[in-house]
Amino acid sequence: MNIYPIFTRRKSTVCHVGTLTIGGEAPIRVQTMANTSTNDIDASVEQAKRCAYAGAELLRYTTQGMREVESVAQIHAQLRSEGITLPLVADIHFRSDVADAAAAVVEKVRINPGNYANRPDEIDERFTRLLTICRTHHTALRIGVNHGSLSKRMMDQYGDTPEGMVASCMEFLRIAVREHFSDIVLSVKSSNTRVMVETVRLLVKTMDAEGMAFPLHLGVTEAGEGEDGRIKSAVGIGALLADGIGDTVRISLSEEPEAEVPVAQALIRWFTDPLSPRYHDLTLSVDNNTVRFADNESDWSLFQLHAAAECGRLLWDNHATEIILSNPHFTDEQLTRLASDILQAARVRMYKTEFISCPGCGRTMFNLQKTVADIKRELTDTIGNSGLKIAVMGCIVNGPGEMADADYGYVGAGVDRISLYRGKQCVLKNIPQEEAVEQLLKLIEQDKQHE
Numbered sequence: 001m002n003i004y005p006i007f008t009r010r011k012s013t014v015c016h017v018g019t020l021t022i023g024g025e026a027p028i029r030v031q032t033m034a035n036t037s038t039n040d041i042d043a044s045v046e047q048a049k050r051c052a053y054a055g056a057e058l059l060r061y062t063t064q065g066m067r068e069v070e071s072v073a074q075i076h077a078q079l080r081s082e083g084i085t086l087p088l089v090a091d092i093h094f095r096s097d098v099a100d101a102a103a104a105v106v107e108k109v110r111i112n113p114g115n116y117a118n119r120p121d122e123i124d125e126r127f128t129r130l131l132t133i134c135r136t137h138h139t140a141l142r143i144g145v146n147h148g149s150l151s152k153r154m155m156d157q158y159g160d161t162p163e164g165m166v167a168s169c170m171e172f173l174r175i176a177v178r179e180h181f182s183d184i185v186l187s188v189k190s191s192n193t194r195v196m197v198e199t200v201r202l203l204v205k206t207m208d209a210e211g212m213a214f215p216l217h218l219g220v221t222e223a224g225e226g227e228d229g230r231i232k233s234a235v236g237i238g239a240l241l242a243d244g245i246g247d248t249v250r251i252s253l254s255e256e257p258e259a260e261v262p263v264a265q266a267l268i269r270w271f272t273d274p275l276s277p278r279y280h281d282l283t284l285s286v287d288n289n290t291v292r293f294a295d296n297e298s299d300w301s302l303f304q305l306h307a308a309a310e311c312g313r314l315l316w317d318n319h320a321t322e323i324i325l326s327n328p329h330f331t332d333e334q335l336t337r338l339a340s341d342i343l344q345a346a347r348v349r350m351y352k353t354e355f356i357s358c359p360g361c362g363r364t365m366f367n368l369q370k371t372v373a374d375i376k377r378e379l380t381d382t383i384g385n386s387g388l389k390i391a392v393m394g395c396i397v398n399g400p401g402e403m404a405d406a407d408y409g410y411v412g413a414g415v416d417r418i419s420l421y422r423g424k425q426c427v428l429k430n431i432p433q434e435e436a437v438e439q440l441l442k443l444i445e446q447d448k449q450h451e
């Protein structure tokens with residue numbers, strides 16, 4: 001079956017974020033998240049400028065408490081005084097009072113329904129209050145649900161499933177609709193690309209059934225870094241963009257935030273630019289359980305992104321299990337390895353150790369990028385292509401929940417302190433960071449002996 005790609009964007013309502021619009025006829029926006037300490041104003045302002053110059057259109061800051069609200073307000077004021085108009089987003093977990101305060105100082109607030117409040121009456125009261133504050137200050141909201149951080153009530157009712165994530169989001173949306181508040185963007189993310197795509201599709205279907213069309217932010221959480229992080233992000237986000245779904249995108253990499261921007265831009269261009277090779281040079285087909293992707297671009301990084309963006313969806317939707325890639329500029333070995341990487345990113349076949357790592361943010365108390373590189377190197381040397389999933393997460397607050405189905409977790413527990421997890425169980429608490437990689441290796445080796 002030959003496929004002739006088209007791009008028809010889902011019609012969504014418009015969300016105003018300061019002077020920026022998301023959804024409707026607006027271009028698909030690119031966003032990223034700071035990894036500085038929010039309280040380090042100078043470093044945060046400098047990083048924000050680098051992100052703005054790279055082309056980021058929104059920048060998010062972790063905002064743990066009232067001190068961070070003050071800091072975000074200072075960062076905001078400093079940027080505006082220098083003529084930088086980049087809208088800022090406060091990322092809030094656990095504290096509805098902090099969300100209320102942040103809504104008065106930044107253009108957008110992200111809340112996580114999984115930890116905003118538990119009982120329906122509490123949600124109604126707190127969220128209605130937040131909507132009133134947002135309306136007063138012309139502040140937008142993101143309802144951001146993450147796989148692995150649903151509320152206990154949702155977990156008890158649905159488990160950690162796409163249905164639970166969608167139900168959690170819809171509970172908030174129904175209140176927003178009742179209150180006639182429309183400056184809302186939604187995200188439902190997972191580090192498992194298949195879960196992420198299934199959940200977003202289910203959310204769109206559920207909203208359609210209730211006459212809602214809120215815009216969607218797309219992202220694969222804890223995608224990792226380097227080629228693997230880019231391929232995994234492209235598999236999940238590409239599948240939805242190909243459906244026409246998505247109004248804003250973040251590529252979550254364990255790298256500097258400005259490095260995420262060109263990846264998102266390239267992915268958006270592939271689908272939305274009428275001059276894109278997608279609509280001129282591409283050969284795409286599915287036959288005999290095999291997805292075939294051929295094009296003639298000569299840039300390896302772009303070829304990786306484009307192939308990943310197209311193949312994941314075709315694998316899932318056609319129950320295919322193989323990929324054949326063609327491009328005269330690259331060797332058979334390169335193309336075969338990329339096909340295997342895409343199959344793994346789509347969770348169709350595991351052939352090597354998978355490293356899940358969060359991008360880090362103001363909650364991270366250690367050098368995440370160096371640690372991810374060290375762990376990858378050490379573990380690849382010792383356990384090789386084990387097929388295990390190893391998570392490296394910056395903080396104990398969100399890390400254990402969001403490392404999803406990892407077999408082992410290395411989680412920041414405080415300044416230079418690490419806790420190690422086997423699945424969801426913490427097995428070593430608050431150990432010094434310099435011992436942690438060795439202890440993780442020991443744990444994996446011990447478990448192998450007991451298999």
Ligand code: SF4
Pocket residue numbers: 062358359360361362363364393394395396397398399402
């Ligand atoms: S897991 Fe923690 S440190 Fe990592 S991005 Fe999420 S909140 Fe930040």
